Amino acid sequence: MQIDRSPLARPFPAMPAIAGVTLRVARARYKDWDRADLTFAELAEGTSVAGVFTKSACASSEVELGRQNVAQGAARALIVNAGNSNAFTGYRGREAVEAIMNQVSGALGCPREQVFVSSTGVIGVPLPKDKARAGIAAALEAAPCGWEDAANAIGTTDTFAKGAGASAMIGDTRVELAGIIKGSGMIAPDMATMLGYIFTDANVAPAFLQEALERANAATFSCITVDGDTSTSDTVMVFATGKAGNARIESWDSPGADAFAAALAEVCRNLAHLVVRDGEGAQKFITIRVSGAASDQSARTIGLAIANSPLVKTAIAGEDANWGRVVMAVGKAGEPADRDKLSIAFGGIWTAKNGLPVDGYDEAPVAAHLKGEAIDIAVDLGLGDGRASVWTCDLTHGYIAINADYRS
Amino acid sequence: MQIDRSPLARPFPAMPAIAGVTLRVARARYKDWDRADLTFAELAEGTSVAGVFTKSACASSEVELGRQNVAQGAARALIVNAGNSNAFTGYRGREAVEAIMNQVSGALGCPREQVFVSSTGVIGVPLPKDKARAGIAAALEAAPCGWEDAANAIGTTDTFAKGAGASAMIGDTRVELAGIIKGSGMIAPDMATMLGYIFTDANVAPAFLQEALERANAATFSCITVDGDTSTSDTVMVFATGKAGNARIESWDSPGADAFAAALAEVCRNLAHLVVRDGEGAQKFITIRVSGAASDQSARTIGLAIANSPLVKTAIAGEDANWGRVVMAVGKAGEPADRDKLSIAFGGIWTAKNGLPVDGYDEAPVAAHLKGEAIDIAVDLGLGDGRASVWTCDLTHGYIAINADYRS
Numbered sequence: 001m002q003i004d005r006s007p008l009a010r011p012f013p014a015m016p017a018i019a020g021v022t023l024r025v026a027r028a029r030y031k032d033w034d035r036a037d038l039t040f041a042e043l044a045e046g047t048s049v050a051g052v053f054t055k056s057a058c059a060s061s062e063v064e065l066g067r068q069n070v071a072q073g074a075a076r077a078l079i080v081n082a083g084n085s086n087a088f089t090g091y092r093g094r095e096a097v098e099a100i101m102n103q104v105s106g107a108l109g110c111p112r113e114q115v116f117v118s119s120t121g122v123i124g125v126p127l128p129k130d131k132a133r134a135g136i137a138a139a140l141e142a143a144p145c146g147w148e149d150a151a152n153a154i155g156t157t158d159t160f161a162k163g164a165g166a167s168a169m170i171g172d173t174r175v176e177l178a179g180i181i182k183g184s185g186m187i188a189p190d191m192a193t194m195l196g197y198i199f200t201d202a203n204v205a206p207a208f209l210q211e212a213l214e215r216a217n218a219a220t221f222s223c224i225t226v227d228g229d230t231s232t233s234d235t236v237m238v239f240a241t242g243k244a245g246n247a248r249i250e251s252w253d254s255p256g257a258d259a260f261a262a263a264l265a266e267v268c269r270n271l272a273h274l275v276v277r278d279g280e281g282a283q284k285f286i287t288i289r290v291s292g293a294a295s296d297q298s299a300r301t302i303g304l305a306i307a308n309s310p311l312v313k314t315a316i317a318g319e320d321a322n323w324g325r326v327v328m329a330v331g332k333a334g335e336p337a338d339r340d341k342l343s344i345a346f347g348g349i350w351t352a353k354n355g356l357p358v359d360g361y362d363e364a365p366v367a368a369h370l371k372g373e374a375i376d377i378a379v380d381l382g383l384g385d386g387r388a389s390v391w392t393c394d395l396t397h398g399y400i401a402i403n404a405d406y407r408s
Numbered sequence: 409m410q411i412d413r414s415p416l417a418r419p420f421p422a423m424p425a426i427a428g429v430t431l432r433v434a435r436a437r438y439k440d441w442d443r444a445d446l447t448f449a450e451l452a453e454g455t456s457v458a459g460v461f462t463k464s465a466c467a468s469s470e471v472e473l474g475r476q477n478v479a480q481g482a483a484r485a486l487i488v489n490a491g492n493s494n495a496f497t498g499y500r501g502r503e504a505v506e507a508i509m510n511q512v513s514g515a516l517g518c519p520r521e522q523v524f525v526s527s528t529g530v531i532g533v534p535l536p537k538d539k540a541r542a543g544i545a546a547a548l549e550a551a552p553c554g555w556e557d558a559a560n561a562i563g564t565t566d567t568f569a570k571g572a573g574a575s576a577m578i579g580d581t582r583v584e585l586a587g588i589i590k591g592s593g594m595i596a597p598d599m600a601t602m603l604g605y606i607f608t609d610a611n612v613a614p615a616f617l618q619e620a621l622e623r624a625n626a627a628t629f630s631c632i633t634v635d636g637d638t639s640t641s642d643t644v645m646v647f648a649t650g651k652a653g654n655a656r657i658e659s660w661d662s663p664g665a666d667a668f669a670a671a672l673a674e675v676c677r678n679l680a681h682l683v684v685r686d687g688e689g690a691q692k693f694i695t696i697r698v699s700g701a702a703s704d705q706s707a708r709t710i711g712l713a714i715a716n717s718p719l720v721k722t723a724i725a726g727e728d729a730n731w732g733r734v735v736m737a738v739g740k741a742g743e744p745a746d747r748d749k750l751s752i753a754f755g756g757i758w759t760a761k762n763g764l765p766v767d768g769y770d771e772a773p774v775a776a777h778l779k780g781e782a783i784d785i786a787v788d789l790g791l792g793d794g795r796a797s798v799w800t801c802d803l804t805h806g807y808i809a810i811n812a813d814y815r816s
Contacts, residue, residue: 055740088735124731310803401805
């Protein structure tokens with residue numbers, strides 16, 4: 001099946017090279033296709049690493065080993081296989097990952113714990129070791145490539161290449177961040193919900209890098225959903241080569257720590273939004289702002305209940321300001337809510353306030369807003385100070401078409 | 409939009425009249441339609457009542473008052489309004505319900521706490537009191553009708569009338585049960601998930617009736633889902649008129665208690681299945697059997713995670729034995745699971761065992777099974793003795809068509 005480019009797609013941004021990062025791609029041919037599907041990022045010695053991973057109880061060996069090795073804080077290489085997730089493949093899947101780690105650590109002369117592997121694609125087929133071996137050998141001899149080539153090579157059902165960059169000043173030193181991401185379906189927020197990689201030349205201690213990533217993740221990747229389905233392979237990692245030469249960021253007290261964390265959060269948010277924009281079948285980009293909740297966490301849970309509701313998502317696809325379905329989703333979220341304090345707005349216009357429809361509100365601007373591509377839903381619980389923003393897309397015939405005819 | 413009759417529809421069963429129950433319907437014209445939309449069940453003095461209600465934090469006044477009054481255990485009337493759920497209508501909605509209770513209790517000469525009201529339909533529009541008043545007046549003068557007329561009158565987007573009956577022997581006395589139900593979308597299990605009413609001539613104490621209903625509900629209505637969306641109005645009630653003249657069932661030790669509870673559970677299960685069969689856009693009836701879980705509750709949670717996964721539901725729509733998506737759903741359920749002990753079967757054929765694809769399993773009977781109308785998915789966790797069955801339908805273009813063009 002030919003899947004059209006998402007109508008919400010964004011052009012790939014210009015992003016600078018990151019000193020200490022060399023990208024290469026190769027054709028391992030994990031599927032019967034003629035495209036680069038193996039990505040190899042070589043990282044300078046001294047690169048710090050941080051990562052967040054799926055909470056799935058059925059995570060892949062790649063995730064298990066990545067979670068284990070990221071704790072040591074150092075990385076020399078990242079390999080991403082596209083077309084086969086190697087998930088639910090038991091000991092054979094684990095052997096395939098370990099073979100890749102051994103091959104790469106041998107080639108680079110580094111501990112194998114500094115080689116990180118991700119795989120994405122169909123579940124239940126062990127990654128073919130011979131294809132991986134030949135692909136890595138080819139990548140090691142390939143000419144370096146740019147961000148867009150790498151972003152394309154990590155994609156599977158993605159309809160456009162996704163990247164985001166930012167910069168920050170640390171003292172007098174300008175540092176750069178560049179990130180790429182893939183994801184379109186099986187997207188639901190639980191730590192990290194797709195494959196995303198951010199590279200920076202900043203000099204950052206691993207513990208701080210991990211803390212900054214977790215903080216950014218909580219407000220970005222963990223606040224998006226396409227279909228409520230959490231993947232077995234989700235991974236977001238940050239690699240900091242230190243080549244910018246700034247004074248090392250060790251903690252929030254280090255000069256530039258806030259600026260770096262803000263730039264990292266900006267990249268994470270932009271990447272997360274791009275995944276929603278490539279949501280399977282998406283035609284609308286929906287922002288749900290929840291305020292007045294009992295806590296920030298409660299606001300996020302309510303926002304996700306709205307974002308994951310098929311009735312809300314189909315109403316938006318139908319350009320219908322059906323706030324009754326938003327009420328339903330708030331009610332089922334299992335969080336503190338008082339029907340008679342609840343208010344709901346579309347595009348900034350309150351259609352229901354304090355548990356009652358707003359009599360005679362002006363439907364025309366609401367209808368016009370719903371015809372647009374970017375939809376805003378605001379929900380105020382009227383209970384406390386908790387707030388969160390959540391992003392999702394609508395549920396359309398395109399989602400059914402893509403997912404009822406995927407594997408065959 | 410014309411919605412076709414579900415391909416999974418069942419003919420309405422023959423069900424006997426229940427002594428002590430008089431059914432009438434009327435045209436309140438809550439919507440611009442020419443059909444009966446107000447159902448009035450008059451119940452003999454001495455009728456016991458039990459009920460389970462939505463856990464939604466935004467429940468309607470009908471639910472709030474019903475939950476409160478069912479605790480007193482006695483009922484004389486049930487009124488069901490179709491076309492307007494009266495949910496999220498604040499004090500005006502409450503006034504409308506109280507006006508109905510007053511009118512009916514006046515006509516029957518009973519306490520108003522013995523009048524139960526349900527409403528189903530669009531959210532956010534106060535139930536028009538004048539239409540309700542005229543509809544009830546008309547119903548009070550109407551000729552009694554049968555089960556199928558009542559089942560049609562309580563429906564909204566339902567594509568077929570749904571009923572189920574059973575009988576049980578209590579000592580030497582045969583008692584009859586007859587139930588009707590409506591529901592098609594906004595169906596997700598959380599206590600009770602649609603409007604369902606079961607009538608019996610058995611003589612049953614309210615406390616036992618409540619206990620038997622809660623037990624039946626846990627394994628039936630609470631184990632179905634269409635779209636994971638929990639309604640603001642869900643209600644299941646049982647009315648026992650006592651006219652069969654059996655020795656009153658007071659507890660599980662009373663003669664016939666088990667037989668009665670079994671018959672009640674059978675009616676509940678059949679009604680729950682009929683709701684799934686009328687799931688919006690449904691083309692397949694899916695049974696998910698989970699075994700080997702840490703507990704029965706854990707098994708149910710895992711079953712519902714599978715049943716609510718849009719990726720699993722679209723795979724079944726596409727007649728694809730995509731067990732990788734089942735693995736994904738197990739992994740995201742948040743319950744104990746060990747990837748390497750997990751086994752999955754379609755139509756009784758194991759496609760994955762102990763965390764590995766079954767090499768060379770016979771795909772032909774699996775493919776044939778998936779082309780059928782009734783799909784069986786079995787998941788064994790390999791951890792403990794917990795088990796549960798959950799029922800759902802597939803996710804098709806029909807669901808999108810129905811829900812992206814509903815209110816307008």
